[in-house]
Amino acid sequence: MKHSLHLFVNSLLSSMRDLLPIVLVIAFFQIVVLQQSPEHLLQTFVGLLFVVLGLTFFILGLEQGLFPIGESMAHAFANKGSAFWLLTFAFALGFGTTIAEPSLIAVAEEASEVAATAGLIELDEQAMERYADGLRLTVALSVGFAIALGVLRILLNWSIQYIIMIGYVMVIVMTGFAPDEIIGIAYDSGGVTTSTITVPLVTALGIGLASSISGRNPMLDGFGLIAFASLFPIIFVLGYGMIF
Amino acid sequence: MQFIQDFPSLLIDTFFDILPIVLIIFGFQYLVIRKQVKDLKKVLIGMLYVLIGITFFLLGLEQALFPIGRSMAEQLTDPAFLQTVRITVGDLQWQDYYWVYIFAFAIGAGTTIAEPALIAVAMKANEVSGGAISVWGLRIAVAIGVAFGLALGSYRIVVGVPMHYFIITGYVIVVIQTFFSPKLIVPLAYDSGGVTTSTVTVPLVAALGLGLAETVPGRSPLIDGFGLIAFASLCPIISVMAYAQLSELKDRRALKKMVKQDDFYANKTGGNDSDE
Numbered sequence A: 001m002k003h004s005l006h007l008f009v010n011s012l013l014s015s016m017r018d019l020l021p022i023v024l025v026i027a028f029f030q031i032v033v034l035q036q037s038p039e040h041l042l043q044t045f046v047g048l049l050f051v052v053l054g055l056t057f058f059i060l061g062l063e064q065g066l067f068p069i070g071e072s073m074a075h076a077f078a079n080k081g082s083a084f085w086l087l088t089f090a091f092a093l094g095f096g097t098t099i100a101e102p103s104l105i106a107v108a109e110e111a112s113e114v115a116a117t118a119g120l121i122e123l124d125e126q127a128m129e130r131y132a133d134g135l136r137l138t139v140a141l142s143v144g145f146a147i148a149l150g151v152l153r154i155l156l157n158w159s160i161q162y163i164i165m166i167g168y169v170m171v172i173v174m175t176g177f178a179p180d181e182i183i184g185i186a187y188d189s190g191g192v193t194t195s196t197i198t199v200p201l202v203t204a205l206g207i208g209l210a211s212s213i214s215g216r217n218p219m220l221d222g223f224g225l226i227a228f229a230s231l232f233p234i235i236f237v238l239g240y241g242m243i244f
Numbered sequence B: 001m002q003f004i005q006d007f008p009s010l011l012i013d014t015f016f017d018i019l020p021i022v023l024i025i026f027g028f029q030y031l032v033i034r035k036q037v038k039d040l041k042k043v044l045i046g047m048l049y050v051l052i053g054i055t056f057f058l059l060g061l062e063q064a065l066f067p068i069g070r071s072m073a074e075q076l077t078d079p080a081f082l083q084t085v086r087i088t089v090g091d092l093q094w095q096d097y098y099w100v101y102i103f104a105f106a107i108g109a110g111t112t113i114a115e116p117a118l119i120a121v122a123m124k125a126n127e128v129s130g131g132a133i134s135v136w137g138l139r140i141a142v143a144i145g146v147a148f149g150l151a152l153g154s155y156r157i158v159v160g161v162p163m164h165y166f167i168i169t170g171y172v173i174v175v176i177q178t179f180f181s182p183k184l185i186v187p188l189a190y191d192s193g194g195v196t197t198s199t200v201t202v203p204l205v206a207a208l209g210l211g212l213a214e215t216v217p218g219r220s221p222l223i224d225g226f227g228l229i230a231f232a233s234l235c236p237i238i239s240v241m242a243y244a245q246l247s248e249l250k251d252r253r254a255l256k257k258m259v260k261q262d263d264f265y266a267n268k269t270g271g272n273d274s275d276e
Helices: A002-033 A041-080 A083-099 A102-117 A125-156 A160-177 A180-192 A198-212 A218-222 A225-243 B002-033 B040-077 B079-085 B094-113 B116-128 B135-159 B163-180 B183-195 B201-215 B228-269
Strands: none
Touching (some): A002 B040, A002 B094, A041 A198, A041 B002, A041 B040, A041 B116, A125 A160, A160 A225, A160 B163, A160 B183, A180 A225, A180 B163, A198 A225, A198 B002, A218 B116, B040 B079, B040 B201, B094 B135, B116 B183, B135 B201, B163 B228
C-alpha cells in the first residue's frame, strides 16, 4: 500500500513537470505579448489540476492495463500460430478504434462542408451527411487495413522503409489527380486517426509480436504499426476524393 | 465550478468511446484465444484508471487550456494586434506575423511534451532499446519536430503556397535520411509522426489554423485551415532521425578519441603488438 502511494505521488509529480511547458508558454504570451491579465484564474487552476490528475491516472492504467493486455494477446496469437485470426484481430482493432474517434468525426464534418462549398457534392444536409459518413468509413477501413498490413509485415519480415516509400510515392502521384479541396483534409486525416488509447495498444501488440516470433528484433520489427496507421488514411482519403 | 458537474456525463461519453476497443479485446481473448487473462483484476483496474484518467484529462483541458489557447490564437492573428507589432510598412507582410510563428513553435513543443500517447511510446522504446533511447531524448526530439512543423505550417498559410510542395519535400528528406540513419531508429521515427497529434495538440492547432486562414487576406478557412496537423506529423520523423544521426556521430567521435588514447598509451608503454 505504501509502495503504491509512493508510485502515485511520483507519477503525479512527473505529470506536473510534463504540463509545465504549456503553462509557461501560455503565461508568457498572455502576460508579455498580449498584455492581458488572465481571466477565470480559479477555473484555470482547477482545470490544470484535473489535467495533472488525468495524466497520472492514464499513465498508471497504461502500465497496469493496456500494455500488459496488448502484449499478452500478441504472445497468445503468436503461440496459437493462426495468421488468419491475428490479421482479423489487427483489422478489428484498427477499424474499431477509429470509427468512433471523436476528432475524426469532427474532421469528417468539416470536410463535407468543404466539399459542398467547392461544389463536389450537392449543398444539402443529406448529401453532406452521406459524404461525412463515407469519409469516416473510408478512414476507419484504411486504419484497419494499415494495422493488418503492419502485422503481416512483422510475420513475413518485410522491411518497413520500402512499404513507407511506396506509400509516399502513391500519395505524391494521387495528389496530382485528386481535387485540390480534398488534399489538405487527406493529409490531416493521417494525423487524427491515432488516438490516445490506440497508440499504446497497437505499440504493445507490435512489440509483443516481434518479441515472441524468433528472428525478429523488437526495435526493428515491433515499431511501425502506427506509421502505417497514419500513412494509409492519406492514400484512402485521396482515393475517396477522386471517386466523388 | 459548473464544470465539475459535467464529470459524470463526460465519464459516460468516454466510456462509450472506449467500449468498442474493450469489446474487441475481450471478444478475441475469450472467443478466439480462449484463455483466461493473467491478472484479470489488475488489468481491469488498469483500464478503469485509463478511463478515469482520460476523462479528467479532457475535462481539465476543456476548462483550462483550450479556451485560453483558442482565444490567444484568435488574438495573435487579429489584424488589429498585428498592426501594433508589425515591422514593415504598407500592407502586412509575412514577417509581420512573427509572433504567430513563435506561438506555433512554442505551443507545439509544449503540447507535445504533455501528449500521453507519446509518453506511452517513449516508455516502450526505452524499455525495448534497453535504455539506449532515453524517454526524454525521444520526447524532446519529437517536440522540436512538431514545433518546427507548426511554425512552418503557419508560415505556409500566411504566404499561401500549396501545402503539397512542402509535404513532398518533407517526404524526399525522410527517404534520404532513411538511408543514412542508424537502422534501429527508422521504424520508431516513422511511428513518432503518428503519435504526436492526438488529444492535446489537435484542438489548439485547429484553432490556430482556422484563425490564420480567416484573417489573412485571400485565404479560405475551409481550404487553408487544414494542413497544420500534416506538418506536425511529418516533421517529427525528420527530427527523430536527425537526433539518432547526431547521437551516432557523437558516439563515433567519442570512439575515435578513445581509440587514439588507447594507441597513445599503447605506444608509451611499448606494449603494443605491432610488428616493429
